[in-house]
Amino acid sequence: MTTRGDQILDKSLSKVGGKGLFVKELETAIEDGRADIAVHSLKDVPMDLPEGFVLACVLEREDPRDALVSPRYASLDELPQGAVVGTSSLRRVVLLKARRPDVRIEPLRGNLDTRLRKLDEGQYDAIILAAAGLKRLGLEDRIRVAFEPDDMLPAAGQGALGIEVRADREDLIELLAPLAHRGDWLSTAAERAVSRAMGGSCSMPLAAHARWQADGVLRIDAAWGDPEGNAPLVRVHAQADVGDFGRADALGEHAAALLRDAGAH
Numbered sequence: 557m558t559t560r561g562d563q564i565l566d567k568s569l570s571k572v573g574g575k576g577l578f579v580k581e582l583e584t585a586i587e588d589g590r591a592d593i594a595v596h597s598l599k600d601v602p603m604d605l606p607e608g609f610v611l612a613c614v615l616e617r618e619d620p621r622d623a624l625v626s627p628r629y630a631s632l633d634e635l636p637q638g639a640v641v642g643t644s645s646l647r648r649v650v651l652l653k654a655r656r657p658d659v660r661i662e663p664l665r666g667n668l669d670t671r672l673r674k675l676d677e678g679q680y681d682a683i684i685l686a687a688a689g690l691k692r693l694g695l696e697d698r699i700r701v702a703f704e705p706d707d708m709l710p711a712a713g714q715g716a717l718g719i720e721v722r723a724d725r726e727d728l729i730e731l732l733a734p735l736a737h738r739g740d741w742l743s744t745a746a747e748r749a750v751s752r753a754m755g756g757s758c759s760m761p762l763a764a765h766a767r768w769q770a771d772g773v774l775r776i777d778a779a780w781g782d783p784e785g786n787a788p789l790v791r792v793h794a795q796a797d798v799g800d801f802g803r804a805d806a807l808g809e810h811a812a813a814l815l816r817d818a819g820a821h
């Protein structure tokens with residue numbers, strides 16, 4: 557299905573209803589019986605699903621990192637003073653400004669092919685995209701460097717797919733269960749709990765990324781930036797033994813509380 561979100565690519569998505577738009581249209585298709593399941597990029601799925609819908613599972617996560625794409629420059633440090641970098645993600649804007657306050661950030665919209673074309677036409681010196689999206693479309697060779705999470709912290713759920721069904725479709729939930737990746741489901745649940753606790757939407761410059769440590773402990777990093785750029789970037793981390801979804805949520809909520817204590821709002 558092509559959704560309205562796919563069609564309205566040159567306007568700011570937040571003006572037409574946000575990324576939830578992609579999700580909502582597929583939910584309508586499920587309600588109308590035109591679809592049984594909806595496969596979403598978890599990053600685009602609102603924190604709270606509408607009444608009657610559930611995530612049947614979260615699949616094993618693809619690369620969660622952001623990537624620098626540029627015909628000329630192989631890393632952020634190689635970008636010349638005042639280079640033009642394309643991104644429309646508030647999260648990427650605040651994280652990039654913290655790393656390279658001198659670059660000029662310009663809006664970048666459209667589907668992946670459109671974005672890459674605008675780069676190739678010379679409208680930007682570099683653009684930032686999710687590594688997962690490029691890899692899924694076979695465009696991995698466009699990645700010059702994937703940022704380590706400490707350089708550019710990913711969005712909650714980035715790189716993971718979630719499958720949504722009607723809550724009463726126990727038959728489907730059972731059929732889909734083998735696709736679940738429990739570790740990635742728990743870690744993305746913790747990330748999504750940060751966004752939920754912060755009242756996050758795609759218009760909030762918020763990053764949350766959880767990683768399993770060697771000792772089986774889940775570590776979460778979260779960052780918040782002032783959209784106006786007047787306050788310094790706030791960054792926190794926390795870790796916990798996370799054996800179930802209740803504890804994943806608690807870890808995310810704790811990270812959100814730390815963010816707020818440090819000045820995020």
Ligand SMILES: NCc1[nH]cc(CCC(=O)O)c1CC(=O)O
Nearest residue numbers: 597599685686688689714715716
């Ligand atoms: N912002 C839109 C969006 N939603 C999901 C992906 C692909 C990566 C993923 O599945 O997490 C993208 C593109 C991007 O951020 O570059």
